[in-house]
Amino acid sequence: xxxxxxxxxxxxxxxxxxxxxxxxxxxxxxxxxxxxxxxxxxxxxxxxxxxxxxxxxxxxxxxxxxxxxxxxxxxxxxxxxxxxxxxxxxxxxxxxxxxxxxxxxxxxxxxxxxxxxxxxxxxxxxxxxxxxxxxxxxxxxxxxxxxxxxxxxxxxxxxxxxxxxxxxxxxxxxxxxxxxxxxxxxxxxxxxxxxxxxxxxxxxxxxxxxxxxxxxxxxxxxxxxxxxxxxxxxxxxxxxxxxx
Amino acid sequence: xxxxxxxxxxxxxxxxxxxxxxxxxxxxxxxxxxxxxxxxxxxxxxxxxxxxxxxxxxxxxxxxxxxxxxxxxxxxxxxxxxxxxxxxxxxxxxxxxxxxxxxxxxxxxxxxxxxxxxxxxxxxxxxxxxxxxxxxxxxxxxxxxxxxxxxxxxxxxxxxxxxxxxxxxxxxxxxxxxxxxxxxxxxxxxxxxxxxxxxxxxxxxxxxxxxxxxxxxxxxxxxxxxxxxxxxxxxxxxxxxxxx
Numbered sequence: 001x002x003x004x005x006x007x008x009x010x011x012x013x014x015x016x017x018x019x020x021x022x023x024x025x026x027x028x029x030x031x032x033x034x035x036x037x038x039x040x041x042x043x044x045x046x047x048x049x050x051x052x053x054x055x056x057x058x059x060x061x062x063x064x065x066x067x068x069x070x071x072x073x074x075x076x077x078x079x080x081x082x083x084x085x086x087x088x089x090x091x092x093x094x095x096x097x098x099x100x101x102x103x104x105x106x107x108x109x110x111x112x113x114x115x116x117x118x119x120x121x122x123x124x125x126x127x128x129x130x131x132x133x134x135x136x137x138x139x140x141x142x143x144x145x146x147x148x149x150x151x152x153x154x155x156x157x158x159x160x161x162x163x164x165x166x167x168x169x170x171x172x173x174x175x176x177x178x179x180x181x182x183x184x185x186x187x188x189x190x191x192x193x194x195x196x197x198x199x200x201x202x203x204x205x206x207x208x209x210x211x212x213x214x215x216x217x218x219x220x221x222x223x224x225x226x227x228x229x230x231x232x233x234x235x236x237x238x239x240x241x242x243x244x
Numbered sequence: 245x246x247x248x249x250x251x252x253x254x255x256x257x258x259x260x261x262x263x264x265x266x267x268x269x270x271x272x273x274x275x276x277x278x279x280x281x282x283x284x285x286x287x288x289x290x291x292x293x294x295x296x297x298x299x300x301x302x303x304x305x306x307x308x309x310x311x312x313x314x315x316x317x318x319x320x321x322x323x324x325x326x327x328x329x330x331x332x333x334x335x336x337x338x339x340x341x342x343x344x345x346x347x348x349x350x351x352x353x354x355x356x357x358x359x360x361x362x363x364x365x366x367x368x369x370x371x372x373x374x375x376x377x378x379x380x381x382x383x384x385x386x387x388x389x390x391x392x393x394x395x396x397x398x399x400x401x402x403x404x405x406x407x408x409x410x411x412x413x414x415x416x417x418x419x420x421x422x423x424x425x426x427x428x429x430x431x432x433x434x435x436x437x438x439x440x441x442x443x444x445x446x447x448x449x450x451x452x453x454x455x456x457x458x459x460x461x462x463x464x465x466x467x468x469x470x471x472x473x474x475x476x477x478x479x480x481x482x483x484x485x486x487x488x
Contacts (some may be wrong), residue, residue: 193451195463205446216464216465216472216474217464218463219451219457219461221457228458228460234478
């Protein structure tokens with residue numbers, strides 16, 4: 001991991017861009033921390049870090065005020081990262097189905113999501129390998145993320161993650177329901193009730209499938225990007241409760 | 245309204261029992277309030293105030309610490325209040341259906357719930373008439389209640405209620421879905437995901453039916469009485485946000 005830039009935000013947060021091999025990322029740490037800070041992985045939606053930066057940095061500032069470090073990396077196929085064979089085709093098939101008002105088939109969902117999960121989960125684990133030895137980071141790790149299947153797989157395979165906030169806003173391959181049963185860490189699931197691009201019943205079924213004894217579902221009105229401030233605050237309190 | 249007893253709890257809360265006609269009730273006010281306190285109606289589950297007192301007083305203490313007055317009255321048919329013709333029959337029919345593992349019919353649910361709603365809603369309105377002129381009470385009114393159909397009807401007919409916390413833990417007559425569409429105040433709905441005596445799908449359908457632009461559903465693991473402390477705290481913050 002190489003740090004490539006560094007700036008202070010309002011004297012409260014130290015923001016450092018880094019590269020992990022070819023993957024760009026950002027680390028935010030509380031500027032005034034006297035002890036190592038627990039880390040929250042902020043997994044972005046697949047829109048590119050540049051486009052989602054305003055939302056991510058707002059969450060990073062909140063987390064820093066609560067004493068947390070946060071980090072994000074660019075997802076495979078997002079931003080300037082190369083696409084893989086089949087990704088363009090899957091997106092075109094999805095667009096076509098949605099414009100035609102047809103149900104999105106399991107084949108399209110699998111082609112869209114499963115390669116993304118397979119590629120990105122080892123990258124988040126590599127990011128953890130690189131971030132956790134830093135002296136300013138210590139304690140349990142939380143995850144807060146945009147593509148629910150990535151968070152589900154990570155929660156199964158990565159024992160260093162202690163609690164996760166998941167966002168029911170992306171298509172879920174059938175295979176993920178089986179993986180969900182293997183999740184045991186505390187979960188906080190956000191669902192936008194009127195999310196036009198999301199299958200509400202699939203989100204409720206996935207919530208039901210998670211094996212965690214402690215799981216909570218917070219559903220709010222509005223579309224994909226309309227998560228109310230109060231819901232974001234509650235998700236932050238969930239992580240604070242489990243990582244401190 | 246006649247106050248019948250008065251005691252201080254930990255110097256923080258003034259607890260006064262009262263009667264409103266033949267209905268017993270309890271009013272809790274912050275002992276140190278310098279200004280009139282907004283009121284939260286704590287509508288109990290239909291088990292009798294004596295049995296639910298420990299839960300109610302815990303919520304009253306929390307609310308008082310946040311600067312709220314709280315009040316409750318005995319539901320019709322609960323505690324020492326007389327039952328009405330048909331109530332015993334409806335309960336016996338319910339028990340028989342549940343013990344036989346049969347679905348609870350609309351007829352049983354209507355006989356069980358609709359008379360309770362018809363009788364109790366005017367009583368809560370009479371309680372408001374009696375409580376709001378008290379000098380220690382002022383500002384917007386919230387509702388937090390155990391029988392969701394009572395809260396739904398009250399939210400429709402009582403303009404003095406500004407926000408409501410509802411608990412999806414009791415059977416819902418079909419007719420209430422139509423009333424739910426007429427509700428416009430902010431709602432916070434608690435759902436225990438594994439509530440053995442509750443129809444989860446009916447609760448989700450009711451959440452969907454409420455006409456309120458601002459509504460939030462918080463689902464948690466566990467049975468009827470297993471609402472986690474964090475979920476209670478969030479409901480309290482919802483009311484504080486809307487009543488202050």
